[in-house]
Amino acid sequence: MALKPTIYKVTISLSNIDKHYYDTLNLTLAQHPSETTERMMARLLAYCLHASEQLAFTTGLSTPDEPDIWERSLDDQLLLWIDVGEPPFDRIKKASHIAKAVKVFTFNSKSDVWWQQEQPKLSTLPIEVMQFPWEAMQTMASFVERTMALSITVSEGSLFVSLEKGEVEVVCKVLKE
Numbered sequence: 001m002a003l004k005p006t007i008y009k010v011t012i013s014l015s016n017i018d019k020h021y022y023d024t025l026n027l028t029l030a031q032h033p034s035e036t037t038e039r040m041m042a043r044l045l046a047y048c049l050h051a052s053e054q055l056a057f058t059t060g061l062s063t064p065d066e067p068d069i070w071e072r073s074l075d076d077q078l079l080l081w082i083d084v085g086e087p088p089f090d091r092i093k094k095a096s097h098i099a100k101a102v103k104v105f106t107f108n109s110k111s112d113v114w115w116q117q118e119q120p121k122l123s124t125l126p127i128e129v130m131q132f133p134w135e136a137m138q139t140m141a142s143f144v145e146r147t148m149a150l151s152i153t154v155s156e157g158s159l160f161v162s163l164e165k166g167e168v169e170v171v172c173k174v175l176k177e
Contacts, residue, residue: 105172157172
């Protein structure tokens with residue numbers, strides 16, 4: 001029998017000063033059995049950086065042909081493909097051909113090694129690559145509860161996250177624009 005995802009309910013008071021986007025988001029996050037809590041929180045932060053009416057989480061890890069997050073237009077064009085982690089070059093190359101914009105958010109302790117290995121190839125693609133600091137993702141993971149209320153303010157590429165259990169600043173480092 002297959003393991004089922006763990007479901008989290010998250011309410012976010014989002015103030016994205018960089019994009020002039022302000023909203024209260026009520027999200028349901030499904031954590032795949034093989035997904036770490038740090039990765040789930042990286043998905044959440046990537047979502048908050050690009051929040052819009054059409055942005056949506058996909059089935060993610062269980063569907064290899066889909067990104068973690070996407071934005072589709074009303075006529076079903078793929079506007080934005082967001083992958084979290086260290087995706088292989090071929091996957092990102094394919095995504096760059098089918099989506100108008102592709103963004104990768106790397107976040108874990110091996111991100112620097114992955115970037116050193118993949119940078120020469122990825123630099124040829126019209127994509128953006130960002131990095132969340134591993135220590136900040138570990139702090140975010142320590143705050144996780146099945147039901148959470150967060151306040152997130154985005155300013156100059158940094159995310160200021162506040163919850164009942166504490167707060168953390170996550171500085172999003174741009175590796176490739």
